[in-house]
Amino acid sequence: MRTCILLMRTSSSEEDSGRLFGLIRRAVGSDIAIYLLGDGVLLARKGQKGYHADGINEALNKGAKVFACSRDLRARGILSGEIEAGIEATDDLEGVFIEDSMEKAGRVFSW
Numbered sequence: 001m002r003t004c005i006l007l008m009r010t011s012s013s014e015e016d017s018g019r020l021f022g023l024i025r026r027a028v029g030s031d032i033a034i035y036l037l038g039d040g041v042l043l044a045r046k047g048q049k050g051y052h053a054d055g056i057n058e059a060l061n062k063g064a065k066v067f068a069c070s071r072d073l074r075a076r077g078i079l080s081g082e083i084e085a086g087i088e089a090t091d092d093l094e095g096v097f098i099e100d101s102m103e104k105a106g107r108v109f110s111w
Contacts (some may be wrong), residue, residue, distance in 0.1 A: 001106025002031040006097060007040035008111065020111055021055030024064070031104075034059060035097045036068040036087070040111075041076060044068040044083040060086040069093035 005024060011017035024034070034056075036044055043056050044066075060066055066087045073080075073089055080089055090096055101108045 002033055002100060002104040004033050004035065004097065004101045004105045004108045006035045006037060006108070006110045007043065008038040010039055010042050017055060021058070023109060023111075024055060024059050032059070032063075033065040033067065033100055035093055035100075036066065036072075037093055037097075038069075038072055039076075041068045041072040041078065044073065044087045044089075045078055046082055046084045056084065056087075060084070067093055067096055 007020075011020055024032070056066065066084075068083060068087050068089050070080075070089045070091045070093075072093075073083065083089060
């Protein structure tokens with residue numbers, strides 16, 4: 001079963017980020033999908049440094065599927081060429097999340 005993690009914001013501190021990405025680290029190894037919505041899409045920007053980037057890149061490197069809402073990327077001025085490789089921008093993130101969480105997920109987390 002898939003673990004679905006909906007991220008609607010970025011972490012406000014290193015401690016907060018440690019909790020979030022600790023959750024992701026424990027779930028990685030299973031079928032995991034991360035959905036970036038609202039301010040969560042800021043985690044998709046390519047070339048970031050620090051604890052935000054490390055967590056998303058680690059999840060991608062361990063096989064997590066990461067989706068970002070195209071509408072929210074555009075609203076924050078992030079162009080398609082500016083998102084991290086491996087992150088899929090989608091126009092219907094809400095639909096993808098609902099389908100995955102209802103049909104495939106064993107666990108769903110919201111942050």
